[in-house]
Amino acid sequence: MSTDASDLRLLLVRQPDAAGRRSQLVDALAERVDLVDVLHPQLTRLQHNAILARSFHPRRSTWRGRAGFNERMATRQTASVQRHLAGHRGSHDLIMQFQTLCAPGFDRSGVPYTIYTDNTMALTRRHYPAWAPISKHAADWWMRYEASIFRGAAAVFTYSEFARRSVIEDYGCSQDAVLAAGAGANQMLDSLEQRDHSVPRALFVGFELERKGGSVLLDAWPTVRSRLPDAELIIAGPRRAPRRPLPDGVTWVGRGSRETISELYRSASLFVMPSLFEPWGHVFVEAMGHGLPCIATLGCAMPEIIEDGVTGRLVPAGEPQPLADALVELLGDPARKAAMGRAGYEKVRREYLWMHVADRVLARIKDLRLVAT
Numbered sequence: 220m221s222t223d224a225s226d227l228r229l230l231l232v233r234q235p236d237a238a239g240r241r242s243q244l245v246d247a248l249a250e251r252v253d254l255v256d257v258l259h260p261q262l263t264r265l266q267h268n269a270i271l272a273r274s275f276h277p278r279r280s281t282w283r284g285r286a287g288f289n290e291r292m293a294t295r296q297t298a299s300v301q302r303h304l305a306g307h308r309g310s311h312d313l314i315m316q317f318q319t320l321c322a323p324g325f326d327r328s329g330v331p332y333t334i335y336t337d338n339t340m341a342l343t344r345r346h347y348p349a350w351a352p353i354s355k356h357a358a359d360w361w362m363r364y365e366a367s368i369f370r371g372a373a374a375v376f377t378y379s380e381f382a383r384r385s386v387i388e389d390y391g392c393s394q395d396a397v398l399a400a401g402a403g404a405n406q407m408l409d410s411l412e413q414r415d416h417s418v419p420r421a422l423f424v425g426f427e428l429e430r431k432g433g434s435v436l437l438d439a440w441p442t443v444r445s446r447l448p449d450a451e452l453i454i455a456g457p458r459r460a461p462r463r464p465l466p467d468g469v470t471w472v473g474r475g476s477r478e479t480i481s482e483l484y485r486s487a488s489l490f491v492m493p494s495l496f497e498p499w500g501h502v503f504v505e506a507m508g509h510g511l512p513c514i515a516t517l518g519c520a521m522p523e524i525i526e527d528g529v530t531g532r533l534v535p536a537g538e539p540q541p542l543a544d545a546l547v548e549l550l551g552d553p554a555r556k557a558a559m560g561r562a563g564y565e566k567v568r569r570e571y572l573w574m575h576v577a578d579r580v581l582a583r584i585k586d587l588r589l590v591a592t
Contacts, residue, residue, distance in 0.1 A: 260296035341389035347496030379520035403573030407508025432493030507563030
């Protein structure tokens with residue numbers, strides 16, 4: 220089997236996209252193999268509402284976390300996938316599931332499965348437990364559940380080396396069975412011919428303001444403005460603005476469409492997201508794909524994406540002063556921003572397209588001889 224082998228019959232399992240979009244990795248795989256079907260775990264409205272009711276918390280983020288990392292949710296989604304798989308017996312050689320929200324291998328069909336994931340519960344508990352606001356009992360159950368999925372998989376593909384180490388060290392998986400396959404840009408420019416770095420405008424994109432370091436960025440911004448009075452900061456993604464007054468020079472966009480975010484990438488000259496916990500960071504890849512240098516923090520997977528001094532700057536997490544210094548350093552230097560932006564753009568073209576991910580995954584499937592050749 221070659222990496223573009225059309226004789227591999229692949230069945231995918233993934234959560235449906237809330238906006239109804241098809242994954243670009245799905246498209247890249249479909250160009251290379253025989254994609255039999257894409258299955259989505261489904262709950263009845265009654266099941267879903269019952270889980271929401273039992274998970275209720277007045278804080279929306281806590282409620283969402285309790286419902287997502289939930290034993291009942293996982294077991295019901297697994298049962299849904301098993302029913303789908305029963306109707307596909309004999310149709311596929313391999314199952315590939317995105318994330319660990321259900322367990323495709325538990326149908327005992329004998330067909331091997333692989334996992335593609337960006338994070339683990341072990342990393343969440345270690346680095347940012349607020350992302351999974353559940354009890355110790357529930358978290359311990361989820362760790363055991365994840366371990367059974369990882370260990371039962373013929374191969375595990377992670378976005379990052381950061382997550383790969385967790386799958387190996389926290390869940391006892393073989394090093395040879397776990398590959399950091401990366402992830403691709405969901406949008407990027409065709410070229411950098413019209414790219415302008417002269418305006419000192421920074422862009423932040425992230426739904427979760429606190430986890431993504433947005434509050435630290437707001438703390439740092441008055442120092443930036445005192446040293447660069449023309450500097451601008453655009454914040455897009457979070458549904459609600461913080462209760463405190465926004466510093467001078469900050470524009471709050473809130474949730475925006477894909478087209479709006481793309482236009483913001485084009486109008487900015489620098490991307491900044493000083494995350495406290497970031498298992499991957501698609502927006503960094505997208506920003507680099509728009510020719511923007513990136514400022515991120517030194518932890519998690521961010522140093523795998525951003526090369527300090529080459530494609531952007533890395534600063535300590537949670538510290539406003541080093542962040543302000545990096546912002547002033549780059550916003551005030553259009554030539555350096557342009558050079559870093561070009562370097563990041565070329566890195567995306569070399570490593571971070573979805574076709575690269577598909578090729579790495581299929582090459583490892585071939586190397587491990589997961590299916591008959």
